[in-house]
Amino acid sequence: MDLEQIKKSAINEINNASDVKLLEGVNVKYLGRKGVLTNILRSLKDLSMGDRRKIGPKANILKKELEDLIGKKKNSFINFSKDDLFFDVTKPGLKISSGHLHPLSKIDAEVRKIFLSMNFSVVDGPEVESEYYNFDALNIPANHPARDMWDTFWLKSSGPAKSKFLLRTHTSPMQVRFMETHNPPFQIIVPGRVFRYEATDMSHEFNFYQIEGLMVGHDISLANFKFIVEEFCKKLFGPKIQFRFRPSYFPFVEPGLEVDIKLGSGSWLEVMGAGMVQRNVFDAVRYNPDEVQGFAFGMGLDRLAMIKYKIPDIRLFYNGDLRFVRQF
Amino acid sequence: MKFSFPLIKRFLPLVKNKAQIIEALTMYAFEAEDSIGNSFEVNLPPNRYADVSSHWGIAKELAAIFDWFVDYGGMKKLPVVDFIKNKLSVNKKKNLDIEVWDHKLCPRYTACYLEGILIKDSPKWLQDVLIDCGLRPINNVVDIMNYVMLEMGQPLHAFDVDKLEGGKIIIRWAKRGEKMITIDGVKYDLTPEILVIADAKKPVAIAGIKGGRGPEVSETTKRIIIEAANFDSVSIYKTSKILGLVTDASVRFSHLLSGELAILGLGRSAYVLKDLFGAQIIDYFDSRKKPLPKHILKFDINKFNKFIGTKLKCEEVGAYLRRLGFRNVLKDEWEVPILRTDIENHEDVIEEAARLQGFNNLKPQAPKVNLVPATEDDVIILKEKARCALASFGVDEVYNHSFVAKKDLNLVGVKLDGAVELENPISQEFQYLRPSLKPGLIANFEHNSKFFNDFKIFEIGKIFNRNGKRIKEYNSFGILFASKNKETFFPLKGVMNSFLKSLGVIDFIFAPENSSKLAPFQENSALKLEVDGNVIGYLGKFADVFKDWQVSISELDFDKLLESIESEEEFQPLSKYPAVIRDISIFVGKAVQIGDLMQEIELSNKELINDVDLVDEYFDSKRSNKQSLTFRIVFQAKNKTLTSEEVDREMDKIISLLKRKFGVEIR
Numbered sequence: 001m002d003l004e005q006i007k008k009s010a011i012n013e014i015n016n017a018s019d020v021k022l023l024e025g026v027n028v029k030y031l032g033r034k035g036v037l038t039n040i041l042r043s044l045k046d047l048s049m050g051d052r053r054k055i056g057p058k059a060n061i062l063k064k065e066l067e068d069l070i071g072k073k074k075n076s077f078i079n080f081s082k083d084d085l086f087f088d089v090t091k092p093g094l095k096i097s098s099g100h101l102h103p104l105s106k107i108d109a110e111v112r113k114i115f116l117s118m119n120f121s122v123v124d125g126p127e128v129e130s131e132y133y134n135f136d137a138l139n140i141p142a143n144h145p146a147r148d149m150w151d152t153f154w155l156k157s158s159g160p161a162k163s164k165f166l167l168r169t170h171t172s173p174m175q176v177r178f179m180e181t182h183n184p185p186f187q188i189i190v191p192g193r194v195f196r197y198e199a200t201d202m203s204h205e206f207n208f209y210q211i212e213g214l215m216v217g218h219d220i221s222l223a224n225f226k227f228i229v230e231e232f233c234k235k236l237f238g239p240k241i242q243f244r245f246r247p248s249y250f251p252f253v254e255p256g257l258e259v260d261i262k263l264g265s266g267s268w269l270e271v272m273g274a275g276m277v278q279r280n281v282f283d284a285v286r287y288n289p290d291e292v293q294g295f296a297f298g299m300g301l302d303r304l305a306m307i308k309y310k311i312p313d314i315r316l317f318y319n320g321d322l323r324f325v326r327q328f
Numbered sequence: 329m330k331f332s333f334p335l336i337k338r339f340l341p342l343v344k345n346k347a348q349i350i351e352a353l354t355m356y357a358f359e360a361e362d363s364i365g366n367s368f369e370v371n372l373p374p375n376r377y378a379d380v381s382s383h384w385g386i387a388k389e390l391a392a393i394f395d396w397f398v399d400y401g402g403m404k405k406l407p408v409v410d411f412i413k414n415k416l417s418v419n420k421k422k423n424l425d426i427e428v429w430d431h432k433l434c435p436r437y438t439a440c441y442l443e444g445i446l447i448k449d450s451p452k453w454l455q456d457v458l459i460d461c462g463l464r465p466i467n468n469v470v471d472i473m474n475y476v477m478l479e480m481g482q483p484l485h486a487f488d489v490d491k492l493e494g495g496k497i498i499i500r501w502a503k504r505g506e507k508m509i510t511i512d513g514v515k516y517d518l519t520p521e522i523l524v525i526a527d528a529k530k531p532v533a534i535a536g537i538k539g540g541r542g543p544e545v546s547e548t549t550k551r552i553i554i555e556a557a558n559f560d561s562v563s564i565y566k567t568s569k570i571l572g573l574v575t576d577a578s579v580r581f582s583h584l585l586s587g588e589l590a591i592l593g594l595g596r597s598a599y600v601l602k603d604l605f606g607a608q609i610i611d612y613f614d615s616r617k618k619p620l621p622k623h624i625l626k627f628d629i630n631k632f633n634k635f636i637g638t639k640l641k642c643e644e645v646g647a648y649l650r651r652l653g654f655r656n657v658l659k660d661e662w663e664v665p666i667l668r669t670d671i672e673n674h675e676d677v678i679e680e681a682a683r684l685q686g687f688n689n690l691k692p693q694a695p696k697v698n699l700v701p702a703t704e705d706d707v708i709i710l711k712e713k714a715r716c717a718l719a720s721f722g723v724d725e726v727y728n729h730s731f732v733a734k735k736d737l738n739l740v741g742v743k744l745d746g747a748v749e750l751e752n753p754i755s756q757e758f759q760y761l762r763p764s765l766k767p768g769l770i771a772n773f774e775h776n777s778k779f780f781n782d783f784k785i786f787e788i789g790k791i792f793n794r795n796g797k798r799i800k801e802y803n804s805f806g807i808l809f810a811s812k813n814k815e816t817f818f819p820l821k822g823v824m825n826s827f828l829k830s831l832g833v834i835d836f837i838f839a840p841e842n843s844s845k846l847a848p849f850q851e852n853s854a855l856k857l858e859v860d861g862n863v864i865g866y867l868g869k870f871a872d873v874f875k876d877w878q879v880s881i882s883e884l885d886f887d888k889l890l891e892s893i894e895s896e897e898e899f900q901p902l903s904k905y906p907a908v909i910r911d912i913s914i915f916v917g918k919a920v921q922i923g924d925l926m927q928e929i930e931l932s933n934k935e936l937i938n939d940v941d942l943v944d945e946y947f948d949s950k951r952s953n954k955q956s957l958t959f960r961i962v963f964q965a966k967n968k969t970l971t972s973e974e975v976d977r978e979m980d981k982i983i984s985l986l987k988r989k990f991g992v993e994i995r
Contacts, residue, residue: 099725101716121704122704143562149374155750156750191708224637226692248358249374293635318729320776322772325724
């Protein structure tokens with residue numbers, strides 16, 4: 001085969017190579033260790049000086065030429081080639097495993113962020129409580145039917161005890177604990193786990209989360225409460241939310257209210273109990289009820305998360321199923 | 329509590345339907361909802377039993393909301409027998425021989441003696457009201473007792489006079505050992521703190537709760553005594569709990585009724601018995617000789633506006649109060665309706681006017697406050713930081729219940745007296761407060777192993793223990809790595825390293841711990857985490873109870889972790905001089921711990937050695953008692969470029985150290 005023929009067939013084959021593998025085959029065939037052109041170049045030393053001068057430079061030029069062509073073609077594969085699937089950008093990206101936060105942690109973070117932005121501080125409190133903080137100081141006396149509003153888990157005491165311990169049935173005891181050690185004006189929220197002695201079903205768990213709110217000053221009014229709550233709900237659920245404020249009863253607030261929200265064309269959903277702090281609670285923490293006033297509220301974090309993320313069953317939060325957690 | 333729509337409609341002819349009532353009550357008073365047939369349900373708050381646990385009460389409430397008047401069938405008020413006007417005087421020796429022994433537990437006892445009773449069925453409309461409210465019609469006398477209770481809220485009881493021993497009624501404490509069988513045939517053992525209604529010989533009713541067998545009204549009854557009393561709410565509540573006996577009457581009395589309701593209820597029941605069945609009212613008894621004092625409260629419009637956040641005028645608020653039955657006696661003095669035992673102070677009055685105005689109609693107002701930087705408690709900040717760090721390391725978060733079973737205590741090696749037990753657990757599965765997060769995480773592992781081959785989970789939550797009388801709660805952090813066939817201990821150790829650093833814990837060490845006493849870890853596969861000499865938790869390989877699975881777990885005291893956090897990140901100048909990397913491969917006895925070797929290398933020159941890493945590790949079958957290890961050592965000086973000779977010198981030093989201390993051979 002003379003050089004012209006080699007050139008012709010090599011170029012032809014390079015042009016027809018449809019992927020890198022085939023191109024590499026062409027490369028090996030002509031330029032490899034035992035390639036056609038390599039053999040010619042290697043055999044030069046056996047030729048006469050005249051032939052060597054005639055063929056040598058041409059063969060070297062052809063070698064260079066073919067190397068360039070193959071290189072260019074190779075690049076065309078690496079660059080985006082329309083009719084070549086070697087670099088398929090539609091292949092899935094590398095899977096980077098990242099962990100998932102529990103939806104209750106996510107909504108807790110979001111709620112805290114909104115309240116921090118409204119100048120509320122965030123305070124933590126104990127889950128095991130005394131009867132005093134959970135009930136008495138909150139104007140829920142012993143032997144009053146109002147106490148039956150909270151089904152309580154009691155702790156066994158070892159031996160005779162002066163006061164009984166329980167698992168807090170709400171985050172409201174922190175109102176008392178905080179006010180005992182701080183002076184108004186202030187505004188706080190208290191997120192935390194609470195407990196109710198009741199059977200579990202789609203909307204009840206025996207442990208769940210609440211966020212307590214308390215704002216006390218010299219002239220903090222019920223209208224202020226409405227402002228704070230509406231701002232909060234709009235930030236959490238979007239500006240199109242509708243509200244309903246209606247009377248309710250909790251012994252530690254007066255007036256007592258409940259707040260319902262409506263998203264889109266859905267039905268009214270109860271999200272919060274609230275009211276103006278009852279005078280007896282201020283008495284219990286040695287505030288002068290004639291000089292300070294303020295509001296308190298409590299909402300179920302689980303319920304907020306269920307509404308926001310459209311979770312139908314509260315029990316999903318506490319069974320540790322990663323098929324659930326990994327959706328968030 | 330159930331209510332009958334037709335009875336409400338009798339009081340309020342203008343009312344259209346149940347929906348109208350439900351909406352009005354829900355928005356201005358208390359929650360109400362629809363029920364089957366003619367009835368609807370009201371979720372009465374504990375403070376309103378005194379005045380609205382009755383159709384009359386609900387009708388008055390609705391009239392206040394709609395600004396209507398209650399219709400009493402052409403009368404000015406609800407028709408009752410006015411005993412004083414009718415000049416029926418107490419003549420106890422003849423017809424009513426009643427003694428009240430404890431005026432604290434029974435502040436008022438009223439009774440009425442009637443003759444000419446003919447027992448038959450009550451009219452259909454009356455029976456229908458009872459049925460709407462979930463009661464069963466029995467006979468005219470019993471039905472009227474129930475009807476008047478539903479209508480006015482006062483529990484009533486009728487005794488057959490001829491069956492009362494000695495014709496006597498005594499309100500006294502039960503005697504020790506006394507028993508009573510209630511009208512439904514249940515026997516109760518009575519104790520001296522229980523108040524009873526007795527005849528000359530024996531108890532005939534548990535006061536305020538339930539009547540007894542004996543003098544109950546029967547087919548043959550001709551003469552009756554109606555009891556309308558007022559009992560101490562706490563005493564009734566306690567007795568009801570002790571006996572496990574909850575009745576319509578006990579619920580009402582537990583909520584503190586007004587003494588005035590007793591005489592009104594008595595008068596009403598006598599009126600209805602006379603009106604419908606021609607009963608003759610002969611005599612009455614009232615233990616209270618003087619009328620109840622009026623309750624007057626001052627109302628301050630400025631305080632109202634400041635409290636609620638409005639600018640209402642005195643007349644506007646006054647109109648709401650009038651609708652609710654408050655009477656303006658002087659300029660700013662208001663008389664509280666007699667039945668409203670819940671109105672005690674100024675805020676109570678404010679609430680009444682404010683809710684009638686409608687909370688929904690109140691205009692929101694931004695509070696005026698001094699700006700003080702808002703803060704978060706440290707533990708809350710750290711929890712969030714920890715969560716985000718772990719998520720970035722690919723660990724998923726779980727939440728578990730706070731309760732565990734007895735077997736879970738054994739699993740984590742907690743003794744019964746060190747655990748906190750519930751007095752009233754939901755079930756044995758949830759009998760104790762969790763002393764550790766591990767049982768929950770292990771349960772999560774078992775559950776998720778059905779769906780995944782490889783996963784990592786963590787939880788942050790409270791754990792509890794008991795030390796004698798003291799119950800303590802701690803914030804805890806637990807993490808579990810599980811993999812089918814793949815090793816998980818070192819991945820977990822690695823994540824814990826990065827996790828602690830990311831939280832700002834600087835000086836921590838993982839030291840081997842004898843795990844035989846550390847449930848639930850495998851022998852020789854546990855580490856303790858120490859910060860400044862304090863153990864803050866453990867990390868270990870789980871005892872091999874799970875087929876094919878490798879499970880490693882760590883739990884840290886989150887509160888101690890919080891205390892261990894030293895500082896914020898601080899910039900270290902970048903070295904301008906290049907690092908030199910050398911590998912060293914050795915054979916060393918199997919018993920030698922890699923941690924010790926690495927520490928030795930690091931300490932050989934703290935200035936120059938930047939990092940030491942284990943890059944290769946294998947066991948040669950020919951040298952079965954040795955391990956082969958390769959360490960990569962990074963040398964770097966802060967002030968100069970290290971020469972090859974200088975690094976060689978350091979390497980020689982390291983080699984001789986390792987040879988001398990651990991008997992290593994260089995490969």
